[in-house]
Amino acid sequence: MHTHANAxxxxxxxxxxxxxxxAPWRVREVEPRPQFRLWVRFNDGTEGDVDMAGLVRSSxxxxxxxxxxxxxxxxxxxxxxxxxxxxxxxxxxxxxxEAIKVHGEWVVE
Numbered sequence: 001m002h003t004h005a006n007a008x009x010x011x012x013x014x015x016x017x018x019x020x021x022x023a024p025w026r027v028r029e030v031e032p033r034p035q036f037r038l039w040v041r042f043n044d045g046t047e048g049d050v051d052m053a054g055l056v057r058s059s060x061x062x063x064x065x066x067x068x069x070x071x072x073x074x075x076x077x078x079x080x081x082x083x084x085x086x087x088x089x090x091x092x093x094x095x096x097x098e099a100i101k102v103h104g105e106w107v108v109e
Contacts, residue, residue, distance in 0.1 A: 025097035026081025032074045036067065038083065040096065048100035050083075050091070054109040063089060 024044035031039045033049070036056045041047040056067045066087055067073045076085055084090040091108070099106035 021081035023081070025094045027078055027083055027093050027096070028081070030076055030078055030083050032076050036073060038076060040083065040100070042093075042097055042100075043081070046097065046101055048103075049105040050096060050100075051105060051107045054107065058109070063087070 022043060024042060024046075026043050027040050028043050029039075029041040033039055036051070036053040038050040038052065039047070040050060052064070052067065055061055055064050056073075061068075066089065067085065072085060072087075076083060078084065079090070082090050082093050083096070096106045
């Protein structure tokens with residue numbers, strides 16, 4: 001009977017190389033800005049602003065009401081080319097891309 005744990009056996013395998021989404025509408029960079037705004041840059045170099053103030057402050061914000069907490073809003077990050085926050089909140093990168101490509105910004109309401 002084997003009675004001791006082997007640290008090598010218990011390690012989580014790492015993905016090598018890391019997954020890097022390559023579609024032009026995937027987000028490459030994101031930065032939080034004041035007033036519930038984000039700056040984003042996509043894989044193809046398109047960049048612009050996302051204005052979430054109307055959504056976050058609305059009575060119909062639903063799960064996005066949590067982002068009224070600016071500390072949480074500033075925890076924005078990228079996961080596989082999508083803008084996300086803790087709590088499984090995310091934005092559709094393809095819709096964001098289309099609006100920014102046409103208007104230079106995406107106003108989310």
